Amino acid sequence: MRATGSLHLGHYHGVLKNWVRLQHEYECFFFVADWHGLTTEYENPQKIEQHAWDLVIDWLAAGVNPGSATLFIQSQVPEHAELHLLLSMMTPLSWLERVPTYKDQQEKLREKDLSTYGFLGYPLLQSADILAYRAGQVPVGADQVAHVELTREVARRFNHLYGREPGFEEAVEAAIKKMGKKQAKIYVGHRRQYQEKGDETALETARALVDSQQNITLGDKERLLGDLEGGGKVILPEPQALLTPASKMPGLDGQKMSKSYGNFISMREEPAEVDSKIRRMPTDPARVRRTDAGNPDNCPVWQFHMVYSDEPTRQWVREGCTSAGIGCLDCKKPIIEAVQEELEPIRKRAEEHLRNPDLVRTIVAEGCEEAREAARATLEEVRASMGLNYR
Structure with missing residues (x-):
């Protein structure tokens, strides 16, 4: 990071x-x-x-x-x-x-x-x-x-x-012998199946066989895997993503949360500031007055409910908003409580490390x-x- x-x-x-x-x-x-x-x-x-x-x-x-x-x-x-x-x-x-x-x-x-x-x-x-x-x-x-x-x-x-160190082929043959006659025969057979016929199942079986060997070194395993795939010794393994x-954490304005947008709550935000930021969050622009019905899908606060609230709370919000049964501050209270609860242990641990x-x-x-x-x-x-x- x-x-x-x-x-x-x-x-x-x-x-x-x-x-x-x-x-x-x-x-x-x-x-x-x-x-x-x-x-x-x-x-x-x-x-x-x-x-x-x-x-x-x-x-x-x-x-x-x-x-x-x-x-x-x-x-x-x-x-x-x-x-x-x-x-x-x-x-x-x-x-x-x-x-x-x-x-x-x-x-x-x-x-x-x-x-x-x-x-x-x-x-x-x-x-x-x-x-x-x-x-x-x-x-x-x-x-x-x-x-x-x-x-x-x-x-x-x-x-x-x-990857092809000097004497690579000789080192591979020596490694195969260390596997023992039975295991070596199986390895060579699967290697032939993959290299001559492109049998992916044979490749996977041979890889698993090499990985399971207890009596050969890590270097020998890498040589055998490199030989198996027709290359050389795997010095730098290929990583997977x-x-x-x-x-799913939105910003206070509904955009992606970002410092550059100024729409964020920091992990060490003071409780009073958390309260203030959430209270000031924009809501559905259609709700001009308390008695106006709203649509949660047009409100950034609803996105916070999708992260922090359980299903009964979300249902209460949707019904209350669309019927004007609750005001926007009522809707924000469960979010304030949930964010404060999440951040409280984080703030405490951060404070301990700041003191030490x-x-x-x-x-x-x-x-x-x-x-x-x-x-x-x-x-x-x-x-x-x-x-x-x-x-």
Whole structure:
């Protein structure tokens, strides 16, 4: 997540609630993308550091647990930059120019000079962010799927160029023998079925067989998988996009919640301000007077009911609004109560971390070291495959 300051309910419902769930299902790495922030804010970097700490505090307040996930800051793991540099040596320029967000962002941010190498290359930096950890899945919204697909293409090209280590065929045969006669025969048979007849079932069966082997190394498994698909050793696995459920959190005016629109409620919003913002929300323009009937489908407050209210409350709102049986402030009261109830524990946890900044820094420092350890292992293999292992 880019370091752009404190987060709001749109971030909470769109990303963080999903992160909190995922951290118990996968080994997760969550990081502050401060270098990515520089791609558009390189002229004004002064606030990035404070924004980074605000971001981490909001994550912790939302329930992201450093005991279940690794939290770190991108620029504190220089392996990201090294891998980005190495990948840039073999990534075609045209691949970066065709990324959908490249021209789109230039149009949206015309007031900024984005004709920089950093902005053109930021999708490749994203690829390095993913590939440094050999991530199997990347939680993204639909608008980011193209970035994951670029990462898959980069990994595929890298493996094609550098995956055939010296003596690859001999290493594969040695790995097959380690499987034992029976398992080796099954593997070779399925490999032939796939490579000669394109049998996808044989491919999946052979993959499962390789994954189940207990007496061969991870390197041998990667060689066998590379041999199976007709390539080489899989140095950088191709990640999959793990689609995040679309956020249903609207802004106070019915548009997407955004700081730039000024229609947001922050995750640490004071109770009085939450109350005031919701009370001032625009409603159905047809309800000029209290006695005028309204239509919830034309009201931003109804969108909040779709997020926060149960079915009986929604029914009460619809009946009361369309019959002028309730006023707009009556309609807003359940929303105020629900948002306050949701934010109260978040505010408390945030306040605890704000009072103890050393703990936050310790969490991040430990996360950075864990991330570096994982990324170093990848970089060692990447360097060796590119002939840069001077030992």
